[in-house]
Amino acid sequence: MHITIFEEATCNHQNDKDMLAILFQLSLGEEASEWFYSLENQSITSYGQLEQKLLNQYQHNMKRKPTLVDLETMRQGENQSFNKFVIEWKRIATFINLSEKELKHMLVKSLRNEMILEFSTI
8 A cells, every 4th residue: 555655745756766766765654764774785675665565564454344254253352441342342343233132242352251151230
């Protein structure tokens, strides 16, 4: 995603690969910038090579649409607050086409046992 936005923003420089390489390093966030500056000097010789190395390094961050399996396998962490978990759970649930009853059932299944007991006494 970052590469796509960067290339759209620098469309006037697409033929100047040296300029793209310079501008690209300036566009990186803190973590990616640290990664970039940790690379061995002269280990990248082209913008294309830089692009590929970045994709390889951060492939795990590439966005994909959440699936039913993602929602089914979500579990509230031991130290995760109920509110934070439900906010994250709802974010994933917005991508899933299920009835409200099915979603509620899935949410309850994903909570820690003590949270389920607390709700059953209400």
